[in-house]
Amino acid sequence: MVSGIEQSEPDVRDPSSNGTSESKPENYTSKLSADQTVNLDFGDPTLYEEYWKKMENKCDTVIPGSSSVSYFSDTKNFCWFLEPELETQIRKLHSIVGNAAIEGYHIVVGVGSSQLLSSALYALCPKDTPEPISVVSAVPYYSPYPALVDHLQSRLYKWAGDANTFNGEKPYIEIVCSPNNPDGLIKQAVVNKIGGKEIHDLAYYWPQYTAITAPADHDLMLFTASKLTGHAGSRIGWALVRDEKVAKQMVKYSEITSIGVSKDAQIRIAQILDFLSHTCSPDHPIESVFDFGLRRMTERWDRLRDAIFEANLSGVLRLPEFPENLCRHFKVQNRARPAFAWIECRADEIEDLESFLRAERVLTRNGKSFGSTAKHARVSMVGDDATFHRFIHKLSAININKQN
Amino acid sequence: MVSGIEQSEPDVRDPSSNGTSESKPENYTSKLSADQTVNLDFGDPTLYEEYWKKMENKCDTVIPGSSSVSYFSDTKNFCWFLEPELETQIRKLHSIVGNAAIEGYHIVVGVGSSQLLSSALYALCPKDTPEPISVVSAVPYYSPYPALVDHLQSRLYKWAGDANTFNGEKPYIEIVCSPNNPDGLIKQAVVNKIGGKEIHDLAYYWPQYTAITAPADHDLMLFTASKLTGHAGSRIGWALVRDEKVAKQMVKYSEITSIGVSKDAQIRIAQILDFLSHTCSPDHPIESVFDFGLRRMTERWDRLRDAIFEANLSGVLRLPEFPENLCRHFKVQNRARPAFAWIECRADEIEDLESFLRAERVLTRNGKSFGSTAKHARVSMVGDDATFHRFIHKLSAININKQN
Numbered sequence: 014m015v016s017g018i019e020q021s022e023p024d025v026r027d028p029s030s031n032g033t034s035e036s037k038p039e040n041y042t043s044k045l046s047a048d049q050t051v052n053l054d055f056g057d058p059t060l061y062e063e064y065w066k067k068m069e070n071k072c073d074t075v076i077p078g079s080s081s082v083s084y085f086s087d088t089k090n091f092c093w094f095l096e097p098e099l100e101t102q103i104r105k106l107h108s109i110v111g112n113a114a115i116e117g118y119h120i121v122v123g124v125g126s127s128q129l130l131s132s133a134l135y136a137l138c139p140k141d142t143p144e145p146i147s148v149v150s151a152v153p154y155y156s157p158y159p160a161l162v163d164h165l166q167s168r169l170y171k172w173a174g175d176a177n178t179f180n181g182e183k184p185y186i187e188i189v190c191s192p193n194n195p196d197g198l199i200k201q202a203v204v205n206k207i208g209g210k211e212i213h214d215l216a217y218y219w220p221q222y223t224a225i226t227a228p229a230d231h232d233l234m235l236f237t238a239s240k241l242t243g244h245a246g247s248r249i250g251w252a253l254v255r256d257e258k259v260a261k262q263m264v265k266y267s268e269i270t271s272i273g274v275s276k277d278a279q280i281r282i283a284q285i286l287d288f289l290s291h292t293c294s295p296d297h298p299i300e301s302v303f304d305f306g307l308r309r310m311t312e313r314w315d316r317l318r319d320a321i322f323e324a325n326l327s328g329v330l331r332l333p334e335f336p337e338n339l340c341r342h343f344k345v346q347n348r349a350r351p352a353f354a355w356i357e358c359r360a361d362e363i364e365d366l367e368s369f370l371r372a373e374r375v376l377t378r379n380g381k382s383f384g385s386t387a388k389h390a391r392v393s394m395v396g397d398d399a400t401f402h403r404f405i406h407k408l409s410a411i412n413i414n415k416q417n
Numbered sequence: 418m419v420s421g422i423e424q425s426e427p428d429v430r431d432p433s434s435n436g437t438s439e440s441k442p443e444n445y446t447s448k449l450s451a452d453q454t455v456n457l458d459f460g461d462p463t464l465y466e467e468y469w470k471k472m473e474n475k476c477d478t479v480i481p482g483s484s485s486v487s488y489f490s491d492t493k494n495f496c497w498f499l500e501p502e503l504e505t506q507i508r509k510l511h512s513i514v515g516n517a518a519i520e521g522y523h524i525v526v527g528v529g530s531s532q533l534l535s536s537a538l539y540a541l542c543p544k545d546t547p548e549p550i551s552v553v554s555a556v557p558y559y560s561p562y563p564a565l566v567d568h569l570q571s572r573l574y575k576w577a578g579d580a581n582t583f584n585g586e587k588p589y590i591e592i593v594c595s596p597n598n599p600d601g602l603i604k605q606a607v608v609n610k611i612g613g614k615e616i617h618d619l620a621y622y623w624p625q626y627t628a629i630t631a632p633a634d635h636d637l638m639l640f641t642a643s644k645l646t647g648h649a650g651s652r653i654g655w656a657l658v659r660d661e662k663v664a665k666q667m668v669k670y671s672e673i674t675s676i677g678v679s680k681d682a683q684i685r686i687a688q689i690l691d692f693l694s695h696t697c698s699p700d701h702p703i704e705s706v707f708d709f710g711l712r713r714m715t716e717r718w719d720r721l722r723d724a725i726f727e728a729n730l731s732g733v734l735r736l737p738e739f740p741e742n743l744c745r746h747f748k749v750q751n752r753a754r755p756a757f758a759w760i761e762c763r764a765d766e767i768e769d770l771e772s773f774l775r776a777e778r779v780l781t782r783n784g785k786s787f788g789s790t791a792k793h794a795r796v797s798m799v800g801d802d803a804t805f806h807r808f809i810h811k812l813s814a815i816n817i818n819k820q821n
Contacts, residue, residue: 057487065483076685078476078692079469081650083461084643094650124528124675131674135569157673164673165539166572239488246485246498246680269561269568270535271528271675275682276650281480288482 050374051403056194056352058395061243064305071299072288074281081276091257092264094273095122102286103236103251107228109290110303111341112218114230118253119260122274123267126216126237126250130161130188131270133233133252136262137186137210138169147173147181150188151203153195153355153383155214156391158188175384176203183208189231190214192223195383195391196333197351199223216240221306223349224338232256238282240352240395242289242302249274249282293342303342310350313394313401317354320408329413331357354392360413366390375407454778455807460598460756462799465647468709475703476692478685485680495661496668498677499526506690507640507655511632513694514707515745516622518634522657523664526678527671530620530641530654534565534592535674537637537656540666541590541614542573551577551585554592555607557599557759557787559618560795562592579788580607587612593635594618596627599787599795600737601755603627620644625710627753628742636660642686644756644799646693646706653678653686697746707746714754717798717805721758724812733817735761758796764817770794779811 065072086096100120107113123129138146148162152175162172173179176187189211191200202211213231217223219241234253239245254260267273293301300308321330335349356377358366365387367379380389392404469476490500504524511517527533542550552566556579566576577583580591593615595604606615617635621627623645638657643649658664671677697705725734739753760781762770769791771783784793796808 055488057489059487062483062486065481065486068482070481072482074480074482074681076478076480077469077474078472078478078689079466081685082466082469082647083463084459084649085461086650124679127673128675140570160673164670165569166544168570168572243486245488246490246677248675248677248679266568269531269564271532271652273650273652275528275652275679277478277685278679278681281485281681285482 049403050376051400051407052376053393053396053400053404054376054378056240056393056395058240058243058245058352059397060309060395061302061306062397063309064300064302065243068288068299072285074284076277076280080280084272086273086276086279091261092119092121094264094267094276095120096276096279096283099249099251099279099283099286102283102290106286106290107253109293110220110225111228112220112225113215113234113236113253114228115253118255119257121252121254121260121263121267122279123250123252123263124271124274125239125245125248126214126235126252127157127161128267128271128274129235129250129252129263130158130212130214132263132266133212133235133259134162134170134186135266136259137212137233140169142169142184144183145169145171147171147179147183147185148188149173149176149179149185149204150190150384151176151200153193153380153385153389154188155190155194156378156382179204182206184210186210186212188212188214190216192217192349192351195353195378195389196355197223197335197349197353198333199349217352219306220303220340220342221310222351223335224340224347225342226338226340233259238285242282242285243395244282244285247278247282249278307343307347307350310352310394314350314354316401316405317394317408320405324409324411326408326411326413329358329360331359350394352393352395354394356390356392358388358390363413364388373407373411375404453807454780455804455811456780457797457800457804457808458780458782460644460797460799462644462647462649462756463801464713464799465706465710466801467713468704468706469647472692472703476689478688480681480684484684488676490677490680490683495665496523496525498668498671498680499524500680500683500687503653503655503683503687503690506687506694510690510694511657513697514624514629515632516624516629517619517638517640517657518632519657522659523661525656525658525664525667525671526683527654527656527667528675528678529643529649529652530618530639530656531561531565532671532675532678533639533654533656533667534562534616534618536667536670537616537639537663538566538574538590539670540663541616541637544573546573546588548587549573549575551575551583551587551589552592553577553580553583553589553608554594554788555580555604557597557784557789557793558592559594559598560782560786583608586610588614590614590616592616592618594620596621596753596755599757599782599793600759601627601739601753601757602737603753621756623710624707624744624746625714626755627739628744628751629746630742630744637663642689646686646689647799648686648689651682651686653682711747711751711754714756714798718754718758720805720809721798721812724809728813728815730812730815730817733762733764735763754798756797756799758798760794760796762792762794767817768792777811777815779808 104115107115148170159172187202187204189202193200213234215234216237232255237250292299293303337346363369367390377390377392508519511519552574563576591606591608593606597604617638620641636659641654696703697707741750767773771781771794781794781796
């Protein structure tokens with residue numbers, strides 16, 4: 014079993030594997046039979062495949078053979094590898110949804126938001142720092158952050174753990190993920206000291222997951238197509254950056270490390286965002302990806318809560334409670350239905366929830382990976398239907414006492 | 418004027434700019450008038466646009482809306498983000514061209530070969546090294562290498578300059594670029610000490626640039642679509658890696674830093690490589706990109722040598738001499754016609770060739786950027802026709818003496 018804190022979102026484990034060395038990997042998309050393992054470890058957003066298949070060829074992208082025969086997308090933009098059409102569509106969608114301020118912001122495109130997080134760290138750190146800048150995030154934090162910060166053992170920055178317990182007096186960078194992965198809660202920076210800088214990871218600040226209450230207007234905000242439309246394999250993320258100098262440093266990082274970002278993927282995501290902007294208007298006859306996501310995520314969260322209740326596990330497996338808020342996009346009061354369920358185990362006899370569930374052939378991510386305790390586990394809510402239903406089925410059959 | 422060694426292949430300068438702050442940037446693709454600046458600084462392979470336009474819709478790629486709704490490409494492959502069809506096409510093309518051994522090699526896909534160079538450094542360095550591993554390359558080396566190695570000030574590795582003068586007794590990594598950027602010559606490793614490791618950057622080891630004399634069979638070899646078919650904007654490179662452990666570490670690096678590589682771009686490049694494999698067979702009626710590249714690069718090199726001769730500059734501006742070799746692909750003896758002309762200035766009165774040419778409104782890259790002297794300058798040979806013809810025109814009119 015591969016462990017813990019070093020893994021990024023999809024780790025090298027076979028997602029169809031049951032996590033034991035004896036297992037025979039089975040086809041990822043095969044229909045699971047009753048005794049097969051359910052993998053809810055990572056947040057592969059295959060939930061959205063159903064939606065895009067239903068759209069048939071409405072969102073097919075045709076890329077001519079002569080496209081992308083140049084490194085440059087726009088030589089008038091300091092982010093010379095940003096496709097102008099993608100910039101247009103990003104600004105349009107944020108403006109329609111109202112989830113982020115765009116006036117006065119520069120856009121930097123990245124290979125997903127992962128690359129942009131590295132770009133942002135590079136951009137925010139002075140290059141002549143006597144010691145590495147501390148990078149912190151409040152527990153529970155997104156599990157790949159520590160490895161993303163420390164993998165090259167940079168002299169510019171270093172992972173310094175939980176923002177809640179950070180008490181250094183030197184410059185620092187706080188990563189704020191909101192809604193937070195893993196727990197789905199709306200977060201604010203917690204350190205708030207002079208000399209600090211913040212990176213706001215807003216991958217899930219879209220109306221299918223949480224109420225959009227106001228346009229976010231932090232200095233540096235990261236978004237990604239992965240959890241917005243489900244196109245995780247396209248690897249397109251973007252940053253909204255207030256300070257031009259910071260944005261230019263981020264561009265420099267991408268120049269050095271990857272000479273920009275695939276134009277093919279940018280062109281495609283621009284088309285998909287355009288489709289979303291059109292379909293998400295109230296009078297459009299086609300269900301938008303936001304409508305679809307809201308409907309399906311609500312169903313799943315209801316089923317999960319019901320299954321826990323019906324199995325008499327309400328006192329044992331606790332889910333976060335989310336307040337009601339008015340969503341500016343849907344114009345209704347609603348509660349969050351995050352991409353992950355962050356489950357806390359209240360049973361004294363279970364020390365490690367992930368191990369307990371693994372014995373039941375349900376793979377989750379251990380709370381320790383998020384800087385939290387083994388009493389917690391994270392469960393993906395955005396996988397395919399077959400996997401989710403199997404999970405609910407297994408949950409209904411769990412007998413806490415039989416383990417002891 | 419942006420200087421030197423930190424810049425990656427396309428730098429942030431506007432490619433249509435004349436390099437002075439007074440310049441008015443003009444449209445990159447606009448027809449240049451007689452007094453405009455010619456930018457040959459970076460190797461944007463727009464030469465190939467003519468070819469792909471001539472192919473009309475033969476190589477259009479259609480990507481369905483439901484494609485790429487998952488991080489995973491192949492959960493049975495440890496390089497889980499490699500599209501199986503891209504792997505197939507990479508192996509097929511190498512096998513047809515005979516430029517690289519493929520049996521016994523693992524393939525790792527990257528965001529261009531730039532990301533793979535970082536992945537390879539990460540993979541080849543022990544993570545508990547007491548001091549950073551020295552990374553060297555023989556002068557003249559590809560100008561972005563130093564920044565690519567040092568930008569994050571890693572404790573794992575550091576740039577240590579010219580491989581020819583490296584005399585450390587500790588482990589090291591030598592980057593060997595062959596045919597070499599900037600000078601187009603075939604290179605071998607020069608350090609050859611125990612404990613050394615090598616990364617072979619073979620971006621230009623394709624038959625339009627040089628004779629393919631044998632399949633390269635180094636432990637770690639990097640290739641890219643950018644200079645093979647011209648699709649630099651797709652950002653697809655690949656590594657052929659003998660040691661599975663090294664390949665797995667490279668995959669881990671990509672997982673951490675970008676969660677893989679755009680599937681959209683991989684699918685497209687797979688189709689383009691398939692087209693190339695078909696068209697490059699001797700009896701195919703369509704001119705292949707190799708045939709096109711050979712024809713056009715030969716024309717350009719002939720024109721460049723003629724222009725220097727006709728302007729009586731043969732004693733002043735010296736180009737490298739290339740030996741004749743039998744090319745296994747074209748089945749003929751031919752001389753290299755590299756993607757760059759590495760020009761040496763023999764005139765005593767000109768200390769800095771790049772500055773001299775800049776005064777003539779010809780932008781090149783200074784030899785100092787490649788660890789060499791200002792007596793050298795690198796000129797792109799793979800840009801668009803208008804730019805190249807303007808360059809030849811300006812060269813014909815150069816008067817060395819008027820500068821003094």
